[in-house]
Amino acid sequence: MKELSRNIIGTTTGKETFEYAWRDIALYAAGVGAKDNETQYQYEVGLKALPTYGVVPYWGTFGITPHRDLPRNVTFSLNLDQEGSFHMAHKLILHQPIAPMGARLTIEDIITEVYDRNGKGAVVRSELTAYDESGAKVFTNVGDTIFGAYSVPSAPPYPKSTVVFPEREPDFTEKDFVAPNQHLLYRLSGDTNRLHVDLEEARQRGFDRPIMQGLCSFxxxxxxxxxxxxxxxxxxxxxxxxxxxxxxxxxxxxxLSLWKAGDGRAYFRLMDLQNSRPVLEKGEIDWE
Incomplete structure (x- = not known):
């Protein structure tokens, strides 16, 4: 395996601009499955933003200046070997509600840590934070990407999740259907990775057809x-x-299965019912 230096910590995209309007909020909601009885996410009168709209610039293209042809987070500036790489975990922190009618935000993506997975790859953590025009934080994305071609002998081990599901039935369950064109709709919010639309690209990556965007499932x-x-x-x-x-x-x-874990906290798992396997695991959501 190749060795990856922890000297990459601190690498940054520099300051960029991310702009959106109410239409982008509504289109995102449709992209993550909002139904005709969820007009609060799609109608500009009384519009509310889904919190996870905050993930859009992490793998974004549209509305970002300088322009990106394809989704690129800060790790792409390192020209790392992409063999065996994938987005393995994500956290979104909301410092304030996302303005539903639009905003002009300053964003910056910074590598904050590098972990070793006991010879099974290197995990690069980056944090993309968005600031409003007053300089206040709006949201922070913490994304972990594994690079299977590398090891980092001097790095700390990748931290284990602290989520433990209770040994009881979930408090809530919600079923939904990911439409046959959901990946095409979601990509209109900016995640234009060809893996999610191009048949040949998907086959080269080991899939028989395009797959859903991980942050769409999120x-x-x-x-x-x-x-x-x-x-x-x-x-x-x-x-x-x-x-x-x-x-x-x-x-x-x-x-989706949800277990309450105290005041203002729940754990969750998102299952693919067709294949009986988890899509999202060790999930945690906090609210006030």
């Missing part, structure tokens, strides 16, 4: 969780995180 989980935990009040969500376990294909039924 958005589905958040939308469904809001129904049960803070109905009609998505602005109360303070953070959401999960591990990405298995690829999900368009045209699949899914189920």
């Amino acid at each position: 958005g589905f989980a958040c939308r469904l969780a809001v129904r049960d935990l803070v109905p009609g009040q998505p602005e109360r969500i303070k953070s959401i995180e999960a591990q990405m376990r298995n690829p999900l294909f368009p045209g699949t039924e899914i189920e």
Whole structure:
């Protein structure tokens, strides 16, 4: 395996601009499965933003200056070997509610840590934070990407999740259906990675057809969780995180299971019901 230096910590994209309008908020909601009875996420009168709209610039293209042709987080500036690489975990922290009618934000993506997975790859953690025009933080994305071609002998081990599911039935379950064209709709929010649309690209990556975007599944989980935990009040969500376990294909039924874990906290798992396997695992969501 190749060795990766921890000297990459501190690498940054520099300051960039991310702009969006109410239409982008509504389009994102449709991209993560909002139904015709969830007009609060799609109608500009009384519009509310789903908290996970905050993940959009992490793998974004549209609305970002300087322009990106394809989604690129800070790790792409390192020209690392992409063999065996994938986005393995994500956390979104909401410092304030996302303005539903639009905003002009300053964003910066910085590598904050590098972990070793006992010879099974290097995990690079980056944090993309968005600031409003007053300089206040709006949201922070903490994304972990594994690079299977590397090891980092001097790095700390990748931290284990602290989520432990209670030994009882979930407090809430929500079923939903990921439409056959869901990946095409979600990409209109900016994740234009060709893996999610191009058949030949998908086959080169070992899939028989394009797969769903991992952060689209993340958005589905958040939308469904809001129904049960803070109905009609998505602005109360303070953070959401999960591990990405298995690829999900368009045209699949899914189920979210939620376990309350104290005041203002719940754990969750998102299952692919067609293949009986987890899509998102060790999930945690916090609200006020």
